[in-house]
Amino acid sequence: MxxxxxxxxxxxxxxxxxxxxxxxxxxxxxxxxxxxxxxxHAFMYGTAVFEGIRAYWNxxxxxxxxxxxxxxxxxxxxxxxMLLMENLPTADELVKIAVEVASRNGLREDLYIRPCFYxxxxxxxxxxxxxxxxxxxxxxxxGNYVDVDKGIRLMTSSWRRNADEALxxxxxxxxxxxxxxxxxxxxxxxxxxxxxVLTPDxxxxxxxxxxxxxxxxxxxxxxxxxxxxxxxxxxxxxxELAASLGLTVEVxxxxxxxxxxxxxxxxxxxxxxxxxxxxxxxRPVGSGAVGPITRRIRDAYFDAVRGRTPAxxxxxxxxxxxx
Numbered sequence: 001m002x003x004x005x006x007x008x009x010x011x012x013x014x015x016x017x018x019x020x021x022x023x024x025x026x027x028x029x030x031x032x033x034x035x036x037x038x039x040x041h042a043f044m045y046g047t048a049v050f051e052g053i054r055a056y057w058n059x060x061x062x063x064x065x066x067x068x069x070x071x072x073x074x075x076x077x078x079x080x081x082m083l084l085m086e087n088l089p090t091a092d093e094l095v096k097i098a099v100e101v102a103s104r105n106g107l108r109e110d111l112y113i114r115p116c117f118y119x120x121x122x123x124x125x126x127x128x129x130x131x132x133x134x135x136x137x138x139x140x141x142x143g144n145y146v147d148v149d150k151g152i153r154l155m156t157s158s159w160r161r162n163a164d165e166a167l168x169x170x171x172x173x174x175x176x177x178x179x180x181x182x183x184x185x186x187x188x189x190x191x192x193x194x195x196x197v198l199t200p201d202x203x204x205x206x207x208x209x210x211x212x213x214x215x216x217x218x219x220x221x222x223x224x225x226x227x228x229x230x231x232x233x234x235x236x237x238x239x240e241l242a243a244s245l246g247l248t249v250e251v252x253x254x255x256x257x258x259x260x261x262x263x264x265x266x267x268x269x270x271x272x273x274x275x276x277x278x279x280x281x282x283r284p285v286g287s288g289a290v291g292p293i294t295r296r297i298r299d300a301y302f303d304a305v306r307g308r309t310p311a312x313x314x315x316x317x318x319x320x321x322x323x
Contacts, residue, residue, distance in 0.1 A: 046175020112142030264291030
């Protein structure tokens with residue numbers, strides 16, 4: 001069940017989720033009619049891949065903008081291939097479905113859009129081959145997942161990131177997110193907001209479900225893809241945004257203690273957006289407040305995703321509002 005900590009900027013009374021239209025196994029239906037049998041393979045074994053996509057409402061322009069729709073649909077097709085799913089719709093076809101779902105619901109507020117390919121066969125037995133698959137996508141109102149203004153507190157999780165040779169972190173595989181659930185719950189039950197997750201060899205990988213950037217000597221540092229990170233769509237956008245701001249980005253492994261002496265840190269991803277980190281393991285990151293580089297990136301990002309920055313118009317897809 002989706003939860004959220006704060007309403008979106010233009011949130012209204014939440015509609016009944018069961019009344020919202022989704023795309024389910026080839027048809028547009030109310031969510032109440034989108035049901036899977038209890039023996040569905042993905043339900044029993046986590047054999048599914050998904051994406052998290054945001055759509056941002058710009059109240060001044062009266063426009064809804066889907067963020068990185070194509071990039072997310074290209075990634076979900078790649079990840080579905082990891083699970084031996086074939087004959088998938090094209091990225092263009094998937095984008096069209098996402099736009100149609102968001103449009104049909106007629107919501108004038110920020111949305112969370114989730115597409116998912118899942119193994120739909122009713123079959124007992126752990127495997128990936130000789131199983132059918134189906135596709136579902138829904139869109140629901142969704143505000144800020146964490147407080148993007150105050151800054152968040154991290155602890156280093158005792159649970160390590162799953163290594164690529166065990167379960168590929170670069171794929172958004174549903175079953176793999178149990179690893180992140182252990183990390184997130186450990187952090188929150190210990191009074192923190194999020195977890196810093198280490199690779200099996202002790203390098204900083206990412207948060208429970210977000211990529212990370214650290215600032216040292218004015219340079220943005222971020223772990224490489226072979227440090228068991230998700231190849232984040234938002235992470236890639238930060239490279240482009242940083243270049244436009246005249247900032248340097250360096251990709252390399254980062255030690256846990258290096259964050260203790262860093263000037264700034266922030267998390268990025270569809271859910272967390274751009275979230276400043278002000279503390280790690282009871283130690284302030286930099287001054288213990290939101291840093292100037294993080295603030296520049298965050299402000300520029302939120303302008304871009306709401307369609308206010310012509311230079312980043314290629315990030316967003318206008319979604320006509322139906323209803």
